[in-house]
Amino acid sequence: MPALFKKPLSAADIKAKARELGADLVGIASGAELNAHPPDPANPKRPSDITDLDADRVIVLARRLNSGVTRILPWGDRHKYYNDELTLTMLEETSLELVLWLEDCGYPAIIVPPTHVDPWRYEGDPAEHQTTLLSLPHAAVEAGLGTLGLNLQILTPEFGPRVLLTAVLVSVDVECDRRMDKALCLGPECGRCLQACPGDTVRHWDRDWVECDTYRSPYGFKKLTGQIEAIMQAGTAKEKGELLRSETSFNLWQSILRGSGAITGCRRCADVCPVGEDFAPMLADALTAIPEATPAKQARLEAMQQDERSANPSEAYEASRRWVGERVYLYKKA
Secondary structure (H helix, E strand, O other), X not given: OOHHHOOOOOHHHHHHHHHHOOOOEEEEEEHHHHHHOOOOOOOOOOHHHHOOOXXXXXXXXXXXXXXXXXXXXXXXXXXXXXXXXXXXXXXXXXXXXXXXXXXXXOOOEEEEOOOOEOHHHXXXXXXXXXXXXXXXXXXXXXXXXXXXXXOOOEEEOOOEOOEEEEEEEEOOOOOOOOOOOEOOOOHHHOOHHHHHOOOOOEEOOEEOHHHHHHHHOOOOHHHHHHHHHHHHHOOOHHHHHHHHOOHHHHHHHHHHHHOEOOOEOOOHHHXXXXXXXXXXHHHHHHHOOOOOOOHHHHHHHHHHHHHHHOOOOOHHHHHHHHHHOEOHHHHOOO
């Protein structure tokens, strides 16, 4: 696009506008850095895969989740799903308004939502874990918003993992933010995410993503296809009718209507994480105790702690070291 039509912008200008539009956090990453360091080199998903023209910068936006519903303990409470979906809606509106503002300034821009997966990669298995077109937690780290935790969720200094993310791709020559080099996560020394996980999906700097999806999207595509199959396979018309009118079908209908329970779902690991300025004043009194903790989970944490102190870090940590950061809690004990 001719420079004549482009309004001069700075990183500060973009961040101020994003906050004015409702973003709680905003950072700017280099598209070239994200292209050069995809989280999964065997299956890279990069800004350049979305557009060759308008991805020199990746603006990552975050909006905090409600503290009130975070204080509700059951992981499957639909109040939480619904409130999170409303937060996502607001964040998507912020992203769109930012794109329109950037384009008014002369810079074509593209939204990368947190729910967009590539349909061409679907291979007929509803249970298969589908990754997004761009990993927003990794992009958030590159944009200086935080570091990844034990289960590879984004942690921010302000709100811990209790944020939703979107990104905007745009080619505008502004300064990028620096990646944090020290881990915010306390790893197995804390392990509250592992203890609280209802599906026991947290691994040592990794996650069982397929099992986690059962909780992260409890009324998503897998649940929908399973319910339809159950109705089709029911033996009698009465059984089919009962399944059709069941609570599961009702919840699926609600989730299709608003996305709650399909797009949003379990975030118990994020609820109990002590990282974030919001935890002590807003959440600790309700969430300090973890009823899901078990001796088996504690034993796994203790084994991880022993591995952490060994001379050979886990392969999973090495694979994610760029985004997790240096584990400073280990050095304090040296």
